[in-house]
Amino acid sequence: MPKVLISDKMSPRAAEVFKARGVEVDVKPGMTPDELKACIGQYDGLAVRSATKATAEIIAAADNLKVIGRAGIGVDNIDIKAATAKGIVVMNTPFGNSITTAEHAISMMMALARQLPLANASTQAGKWEKSRFMGVELMGKTFALIGCGNIGAAAADRAQGLKMKVIAYDPYLSPERAKDLGVEKVELDDLFARADFISLHTPLTDATRGIINAEAFAKMKDGVRVINCARGGLVDEAALKVAIESGKVAGAALDVFEVEPAKENPLFGMEQIVATPHLGASTTEAQVNVAVQVAEQLSDYLLTGAVVNALNMPSVSAEEAPKLRPYMKLAEQLGSFAGQLTQTGIKSVSIEYEGQAAELNTKPLTAIVLQGVLSPQLEAVNMVSAPAIAKERDIDVSEIKHERPGAYQTLIKLTLTTETQTRSVSGTLFNGQNPRLVEIKGIPIDAKLGTHMLYITNKDEPGFIGKLGTALGAEKANIATFNLGRAEAGGDAIALIEVDSAVSDAFIENLRAMPEVVQALHLTF
Structure with a gap:
């Protein structure tokens, strides 16, 4: 039975799942x-969730760990590189809190536009400063998204409901998707x-860190307002303070x-x-959703091998x-066969999928081919770490799909x-289950x-098979199967x-010493 640790406070529904x-x-929440x-x-x-820090040191001690699941979106607290190197799948739950976070961003924008926190504090203090709190309407204003994934798209939908004009910057947003979202x-x-309100909905990466900084503020129109419910570090806080003090920025709503925890901040x-x-x-619904989702995803992976919302390997559905x-x-087997025959540095790996194989989700298959290729040369390589190792070693990896079957209904050629x-090896499945080299x-x-x-591998000369059989007999090696192939008579x-x-x-x-033998190896699978 697989065993899982929940190390942060999480809805009890996760343990139930x-x-x-x-x-x-x-x-065991709250561990040091x-x-x-x-x-x-x-x-x-x-x-x-976010409290546990799955650092490289923690991961190094996780000898049996196969998967880390983050109940939420951000994985700043997980060392993905260390996890990948150790073959640990890292998953998040990008959909469980999308609506909740988008709603919070819109709420923050409204509170900022109408100065609600200040007005509330003033009124409850017994003041009636009606003329002090002059707000701005949202209708007709330009709502600008930096990042238009799940949360950004949900925020865009709600801003459109407020009759705002929505624009978005996202390198991964296709023109077709943008059109569908309006x-x-x-x-x-x-x-x-162009922005009147800028709302951030992007991960914190080297490319996005400080994406709103002093240079960015200088390009904005006067009176702009900024909302950040994504990740700290996207906005340069020191530059924001200067921009507010100068009047460039009318205000900011920061979650x-x-x-x-931000107990002190300029x-x-x-x-x-x-x-x-x-x-x-932080809504009841979101907390239950992400807890249930992370439990379901981890269970599926540990019990069936299904991979959903993984950040360091291809997804594989339960189906x-x-x-x-x-x-x-x-x-x-194909990868291991080729890898064990390889004695020098690898420059490139090409995997061709034909027929039924081309109709499959081939990304995990390619990862497993690379695992087989690299395992004879490196220790502790698996399908999670293999693609990253290949990239680090400048090995060019390509996939080619031929949907029409050739000589076989399904075929993988490496x-x-x-x-x-350059060496190739091809294999198929007999009866849809049994791997065979062809x-x-x-x-x-x-x-x-x-x-x-x-x-x-040998020269095709008369008498060689007899000599080989005699040598096997002398070794007392019991033969299970004996398979032969040749390019042409008298050839390889x-x-x-x-x-x-x-x-x-x-x-x-002794085999290598035979004059007909070009190469002889003992392979294990």
């Missing part, structure tokens, strides 16, 4: 880093020049800050600032997982280019891979032989 799905769960480090090794999954896609400088005390303590996802399973075995040669280096063959395989030939147990190094050296 785990138990109902047959996953053992411990709920040392306490978490001491116990994390016993868990297969970790469910967190949003005008613009460049960042154009957004700054997030560069340093949290912006606090300014009448033009509306501040809340990171409440974007796709059983269909992909036999192909995953084939992909791993072509590996090294510093010295081509090696352009030579047709029909071979099932067992645990111990002998791979021999291949023997792929399954034996019941490992053969000695001396035996392999």
Whole structure:
């Protein structure tokens, strides 16, 4: 039974989902880093919110951890690079609090436009300062989004309901998607020049950190208002303070800050600032939604292999997982076969999917091929870390799909280019379940891979098979299967032989000493 740790305060529904799905769960919020480090090794999954810091040190101690799930969107508290290197899937729940956060952004905009927090405090203090709190209408104003994903799109929809003009800057927003949302896609400088209200809905990355800074404020129209319910660090707080004091910015509504918890901040005390303590996802509905979603996602992964909302590997739905399973075995065998034959640096990997294989979600299959290719050279490589390792090593990886079947209804062909040669290997599934190799280096063959395989390339000369059989007999190697292929009579030939147990190094050296043998290897699968 898989075992999961919930290390942050979370709706009790999460634990209920785990138990109902047959996953053992411990709920231990509030642990210190040392306490978490001491116990994390016993868990297969970790469910967190924002309090737990899954640092590289914690991840290094997580010997059995397979997946980390964030109940929410931001994963600033998880070292994704360290998790990827260790083969740990990192997931978030990007949809569970989308509506709640969008509603909060619109609420903050309204509070800012009508100075509601100040007016409330003044009125409850017994004052009646009606003339002091002059607001602005939203209708007809330009509402500018930086980031138009799930939350940004929901905020755009609500702003349109207020009869606002909505523009958006998002490099990943397609023109078709912008049209569907009724949003005008613009460049960042154009957004700054036109916006009456700017609302941020983008992750905090190296590219977005400080995206609103002194230079950006200089490009904005006078009297602009800024709303940030996304991530602290997107807005340069020192520059914002200067812009407010100069009158450039009429005000800002902030739910997030560069340093949290924000108990002290140079912006606090300014009448033009509306501040809340990171409440974007703080509704009863959102807390239940993200808790249930993270529990379902972790359970699906640990029990079925389904991958949803992962940040460091391709998604695999619960429906796709059983269909992909036999192909995953084939992909791993093809990669491992090519990897074990490779003695020099790898320059490129090309994977071709034909027929039924081309209709599948091939991203996880490509990751597993890379795992097989790299495993003979590196320790602890898996389908999560393999693509990142290939990128780090400047290995060019390409996918090609041929939807029309060729000689086989379904086929995967792997072509590996090294510093010295290009080698290909192809495989198919018999009866939709059983992996078989059908081509090696352009030579047709029909071979099932067992645990111990002998791979021999040789010159096609009379008498060689007899000599090989005699050598195997002398080694007392029991043959399970014996598969042969050749390009043409007298040309290059291949023997792929399954034996019941490992053969000695001396035996392999004796094979290599035969005049007909070009290459001889013992492979394991």
